[in-house]
Amino acid sequence: MSALTLARPALLALLLAASAAAADTKVACAPDRAAFTLPDGSTRDIAVEVVDTPDSRARGLMFRESLAPEHGMLFIYEAPSEVAFWMRNTLIPLDMLFIDPAGRVAHVAANAVPHDETPVPGAHPGDPAPERLMVLEIGGGEAARLGLGEGAILSHPRLPQDIAALPCE
Structure with missing residues (x-):
């Protein structure tokens, strides 16, 4: 068993405690922005293009030749789902942030390889099948x-x- 596997319960407890403390906080939100709060309290803001239909999600970032820093595509599902992505016809490497229904980043798949058709799952290998509401690329x-x-x-x-x-406020 790896140190990471042993540390997960402690990390989860810490994150839940931080989330509970932050529950009274509200954040200014906009549909075209992904506002993130990190565990240390710092924030990051990403400009996003929202894709929320089956057709727009299927196309995603295919055929795009570039993606500006601090810009991305936010995939939104009608209900929490078990999701996996692939890189067919995707020309640039991507990081994928798999987000649970409460907005927590539950898994990050870093540097997905362009054109790779291997499914990129929304969880660590061996973890139970998770349900994700959003994915940010x-x-x-x-x-x-x-x-x-x-x-x-x-x-x-x-x-x-x-x-x-x-x-949101």
């Missing part, structure tokens, strides 16, 4: 550069505000 390496990892919390008006870890 940003340029490869952006998640690490911005400090966006598991435990970061998204505030967005399309999250169910009654269960959002950090609801």
